[in-house]
Amino acid sequence: MTEPAHAELARVVRDHAGRLAASLVHMIGDFSAAEDLVQDAIEAALTHWPVEGIPQRPDAWLYTVARRRGLDVLRRESRHRTKLALVPWPTEPEPDDRLRLIFTCCHPALPRTAQIALTLRVVCGLTTGQIAKAFLVPETTVAQRITRAKRKISDAGIPYRIPAPDELASRLSEVLAVVYLLFNEGYLSSGGEQPQSHDLVDDAEFLASLLHNLMPTEPEAAGLLALIRLHRARAAARFDADGGIVQLQNQDRSRWDRPAIAGATQLIARAAAFKRPGPYQLQAAVVACHAEAGRWEDTDWTQILVLYDMLLRLAPSPVTRLHRAVALRYVAGPAAALTEVDTLSDVLDDYHLFHATRAELLRDLGHAEQARNADQRALSLTANPAERSLLQHRLDWT
Amino acid sequence: MKYVLMFVDTEQFAADLAAMSEPDRERAYARVQQWFADNHDKVTHHSHLMPADAATTVRLKGGPPLVTDGPFVEGKEVVSGYAEIDVADLDEALRLTQSWPGCPVVEDRPIAS
Numbered sequence: 001m002t003e004p005a006h007a008e009l010a011r012v013v014r015d016h017a018g019r020l021a022a023s024l025v026h027m028i029g030d031f032s033a034a035e036d037l038v039q040d041a042i043e044a045a046l047t048h049w050p051v052e053g054i055p056q057r058p059d060a061w062l063y064t065v066a067r068r069r070g071l072d073v074l075r076r077e078s079r080h081r082t083k084l085a086l087v088p089w090p091t092e093p094e095p096d097d098r099l100r101l102i103f104t105c106c107h108p109a110l111p112r113t114a115q116i117a118l119t120l121r122v123v124c125g126l127t128t129g130q131i132a133k134a135f136l137v138p139e140t141t142v143a144q145r146i147t148r149a150k151r152k153i154s155d156a157g158i159p160y161r162i163p164a165p166d167e168l169a170s171r172l173s174e175v176l177a178v179v180y181l182l183f184n185e186g187y188l189s190s191g192g193e194q195p196q197s198h199d200l201v202d203d204a205e206f207l208a209s210l211l212h213n214l215m216p217t218e219p220e221a222a223g224l225l226a227l228i229r230l231h232r233a234r235a236a237a238r239f240d241a242d243g244g245i246v247q248l249q250n251q252d253r254s255r256w257d258r259p260a261i262a263g264a265t266q267l268i269a270r271a272a273a274f275k276r277p278g279p280y281q282l283q284a285a286v287v288a289c290h291a292e293a294g295r296w297e298d299t300d301w302t303q304i305l306v307l308y309d310m311l312l313r314l315a316p317s318p319v320t321r322l323h324r325a326v327a328l329r330y331v332a333g334p335a336a337a338l339t340e341v342d343t344l345s346d347v348l349d350d351y352h353l354f355h356a357t358r359a360e361l362l363r364d365l366g367h368a369e370q371a372r373n374a375d376q377r378a379l380s381l382t383a384n385p386a387e388r389s390l391l392q393h394r395l396d397w398t
Numbered sequence: 399m400k401y402v403l404m405f406v407d408t409e410q411f412a413a414d415l416a417a418m419s420e421p422d423r424e425r426a427y428a429r430v431q432q433w434f435a436d437n438h439d440k441v442t443h444h445s446h447l448m449p450a451d452a453a454t455t456v457r458l459k460g461g462p463p464l465v466t467d468g469p470f471v472e473g474k475e476v477v478s479g480y481a482e483i484d485v486a487d488l489d490e491a492l493r494l495t496q497s498w499p500g501c502p503v504v505e506d507r508p509i510a511s
Contacts, residue, residue: 109488156508157399159487167489 009049010199014206016059017042017125020066022097025160028070031104032150035122041065042125098123099214100160102207106175107158114149115178117142123210124203134200135185172215176224176280179207183228188384204228212267219271223281226267230287233260244393245386249296261291282311286323301330318347322354334364352381356391399508400442400484401491406503407478429499437483437494444481475503482509 017038024034041062055061105118120126120134128146132139152158163171186200208225215221237251246252265288271281286307293299308324321344329337338361341354348354359374372395379391415423434441450469457464469476478501485491488506495504 107488109492156506157401157487157491159489161489163489167493 007199007202009046009054010202012049012054012058013042013045013125014203016062018098018101018123018210019059020062021122022101024066024070025101026097031153031160035150037066037070038062038125039121039127040069042127046127098210100162102175102211103162103171104153104158104160106171106178107153108171108174109156109158110149110152111145112178112181114145114152115174116182117145118149119178119207120182120203121146124206126203172211172218172220175211176208176220179204179211179224180280182207183231187231201228201232205232217274219274219276220278220280222267222271223278223284226264226271227280227284227287229260229264229267230284230291233257233264234291239386243386245390247390248290253294256291261288264288265292277310277314279311279315282307282314286311299330301327305331318344319351319353322348322351322357326357329361329364334361337361338365350381352378352387352391354378355381359394399487399491400482400511401488402507402509403481403483403491403495403498404477404505404507405479405481405498405501406475406505407501408503409474411502426499433497433499434481440483440485440490440494442482442484444479446479447477449478450476 020041021034021038024037025031028034044065045058045062049055102119102123105122106115110118116135117128117131120131121128126134128142129139132142135142162168182200183204186202186204205225205228208221208228211218211221212225234251234256236257237253237255238246240246264284268281268284268288272285286304289300289304289307304327305324308320308327312320312324322341325337325340325344328340338358341358341361344354355374355378359371359378362368362371362374375391375395379388379395382388382391415426418426434444453467453469455466455468455470457466483491483494485494488508491506495506498504
């Protein structure tokens with residue numbers, strides 16, 4: 001199948017798998033059994049659709065297969081018989097049902113790897129094989145994670161519902177963390193060399209958008225969606241023709257998707273009106289500062305510094321302090337930034353970007369030899385080919 | 399669904415408790431008593447255990463039973479008590495657990511039906 005057809009197939013599956021899963025759990029009352037039926041239906045779709053074409057009503061097609069498989073299961077297992085017999089097919093679930101699905105998949109009693117695998121399978125309709133390929137782990141590992149997670153859901157009594165209002169904030173941040181991780185995984189592993197078999201960034205944007213639509217009064221969901229869209233809007237300029245990383249200051253800004261940037265910026269503004277700032281809104285606002293600058297020289301570094309200070313108050317982290325130091329370089333100069341960076345040497349000594357940042361500051365200050373040493377150290381700490389080639393280039397030419 | 403909450407003491411917690419003044423320690427115990435009173439409709443039964451050095455472990459794997467002094471696993475964290483609760487689901491069990499005013503670690507384990 002051609003690439004666009006693949007993407008179309010993934011999109012259609014994603015649009016319908018979660019709805020199907022939600023209504024089956026609702027009707028059967030058994031998460032694990034419903035999930036198996038959905039997986040069967042998706043496997044069937046991935047076999048038939050590339051050959052026969054995507055049906056006019058993909059949802060009805062999937063329901064029909066799930067129903068047939070469901071009746072097969074019935075013959076073997078009596079415990080769902082009465083419930084399944086009452087199911088009217090096909091049926092439209094309430095939109096909220098998918099939200100319950102997400103909260104169950106991302107329950108804090110499940111390990112992170114299982115939260116990710118379950119969410120991709122149940123909400124986005126990925127197969128176990130597709131998840132394994134995206135995360136470069138054996139298919140049996142993913143299958144075990146899913147099996148264990150489903151057993152835990154039933155044995156430990158993990159509920160299928162939206163958390164109570166007083167729990168919602170912490171549970172939502174757990175869900176957003178899963179989506180953010182998916183986005184990072186997809187974004188960082190994307191390079192020029194080979195297209196991913198499944199675009200995790202698509203899944204992450206889909207999930208963030210779903211969360212934003214279902215929880216329109218949660219500004220952090222909007223913030224995460226804006227953050228993802230702002231990164232995607234500039235993706236075309238991230239790599240050169242050879243697959244090498246192009247640093248922000250050297251990117252061809254005419255290749256940025258201006259309408260997408262404007263849309264994401266509006267999203268941030270609407271979220272800000274709730275006056276409940278959070279880490280995703282602030283990170284999105286930082287990226288927006290970069291995205292809205294027509295030229296590198298126009299970047300509003302003072303504003304970025306303010307945003308990082310707010311972010312550090314909400315979510316202190318050495319990596320965020322490193323980012324803040326980069327902004328500080330353009331507000332207060334490289335010497336001030338280097339002093340700040342050097343305070344992080346204990347905690348970030350194994351982080352390649354700590355040394356790469358030091359190298360840039362040392363070079364600005366005319367310490368060529370120390371800069372080379374820092375670049376060498378950075379090079380020894382990263383395996384990412386695009387990052388390695390950038391550092392190697394710097395060592396060869398400076 | 400029924401769960402057992404296993405209350406786990408740490409060395410630090412035991413030391414902190416021992417270092418408290420008598421009135422402070424009484425207040426700490428009173429908070430635990432209050433928790434049981436507040437949740438009496440969900441807690442089906444509960445017990446506080448004697449310290450781990452009062453434990454005796456018997457191993458029955460092959461040969462004659464082996465009786466040794468102390469808990470089955472030596473560690474900085476020891477089970478100091480338990481409560482059985484009857485609640486709707488894990489979220490309700492976790493909500494209850496998060497309000498526990500005693501020892502710093504609690505394991506929630508469902509009872510096999």
